[in-house]
Amino acid sequence: MNLSANSMLEGKYGYEKMHEIYGKVGFECNDYSLERLKNDEDVLNSESFRTEAENIRKSAERNGLTVNQIHAPFSWSNKLWLDDSFFEETIFPRIVRSLEIAGIFGAKVAVVHPLHHFTYPGHEEEIFEVNMKYYRRLIPYAKEFGVKIGVENMYQVDPRRKHIIADTCAKIPEFIRYIDTLDSEQITACLDIGHTTLVEQLDEPWDFVRALGHDRLGALHVHDTDYRGDLHTHPYNGIINWGEVTRALGEIDYQGDFTYEIGAPWAKWMDDGMVEIQARYLSELGHHLISEIDAARPAKA
Numbered sequence: 001m002n003l004s005a006n007s008m009l010e011g012k013y014g015y016e017k018m019h020e021i022y023g024k025v026g027f028e029c030n031d032y033s034l035e036r037l038k039n040d041e042d043v044l045n046s047e048s049f050r051t052e053a054e055n056i057r058k059s060a061e062r063n064g065l066t067v068n069q070i071h072a073p074f075s076w077s078n079k080l081w082l083d084d085s086f087f088e089e090t091i092f093p094r095i096v097r098s099l100e101i102a103g104i105f106g107a108k109v110a111v112v113h114p115l116h117h118f119t120y121p122g123h124e125e126e127i128f129e130v131n132m133k134y135y136r137r138l139i140p141y142a143k144e145f146g147v148k149i150g151v152e153n154m155y156q157v158d159p160r161r162k163h164i165i166a167d168t169c170a171k172i173p174e175f176i177r178y179i180d181t182l183d184s185e186q187i188t189a190c191l192d193i194g195h196t197t198l199v200e201q202l203d204e205p206w207d208f209v210r211a212l213g214h215d216r217l218g219a220l221h222v223h224d225t226d227y228r229g230d231l232h233t234h235p236y237n238g239i240i241n242w243g244e245v246t247r248a249l250g251e252i253d254y255q256g257d258f259t260y261e262i263g264a265p266w267a268k269w270m271d272d273g274m275v276e277i278q279a280r281y282l283s284e285l286g287h288h289l290i291s292e293i294d295a296a297r298p299a300k301a
Contacts, residue, residue, distance in 0.1 A: 001256070001290050002257045002258070003260075003287055004068050004258065005022050005279075006030075006031040006259065006260050007031070008263065008264035008267065009021060009264060015059055019060050020063050021275065021279050022279065025276060026283040026287065028065065029065055029068035029069070030065050030068070031068060031070065031071065031259045031260070032070050032105065033071045038075070038076060045094070050100075053101045054104060060105075067106065069111065070109075070110050071110075071111045072095050072098035072099075072110055072112045076091060082117055082118075092137075099112075099141045103144075103146050108147065108256075108257075109150045109188060109190065109218060109256070110148070111150040112138065112149050112151070114152070114168040115131050116156065116167050118130075120168065128174075128178070131168065131178065132182065135149065143186050148186055148188045150189070151182075152169065153170055153175055153191065153195050153196060154168045154169060155198050164198045164199060165199060167199075170199045171203075172203055172211045175189065179216045188216070188217070188218030189216045189217050189219070190221060191205075193220065193245060194225045194230060194231070194238075197227045198225065198227070198230060205244075205245050206241075206245050206247065207248075214252045214255070217254060218256045219256045219257070220256060221259060221261035222258060222261060222286075222289075224242075225239075227239060232262055232263035234262050234282055235289060242289060247296045248296075249296070250295065251297075258290050258293070266278060
């Protein structure tokens, strides 16, 4: 199992310096964010996008890394996601471009959020059908570009009470239903460990791991929370029981990578030397957690 860092340092340094730091401190992979595709002027939205994608891949390789995973753009406003013409003319083509870029990177998984910009309570079946159509449109592109689509568990904020509530794939039976109904080699579950703690249910992250199991669970977003906010902080900086998480991942013989999805406010005011110290700590912490997973794997005959 490889340890992957998300693009938490790209905003501070750009991808070349980010890759240099990650390689230096012991990461094996980069989960590259394609949020930049939201910017109409970005080179990845130009005819030169393949050259830029190759440059990113080569930057990673120069530093002993692979790009194991990408995250398709997701943070357009709800209004834009729900605008049919904008979705068809802009959003959907850029999700497809994300899959092609993932293929150029040689990434194994492209995380693509389900469509979840609707009122969820009471509309679960309607949203399910919308997402089956959405992912089925994407599957042929994923197959063409040699990448799996990672379906992620989501949450939303209640518009009146302003607290987090369940959203698409936030409940174990629905998450399993999505993966099993799509029933494709190009579809896998990307379990966002932090998101599992935020909705009003009794299931813990390790319950999701065991329920999804070896065959469905192909990717992770690893971060910690206080069970109230989507903090995207590093393990042991919240209250998730990481011993239980690693034990469950080992028991199902999880075969994907251990991929951080950590925010980078910690890097904003740090000098370069301190950024490297923190990055090295995150690398050592991740490798420790991987060793705990490996120790919990079933004994081989």
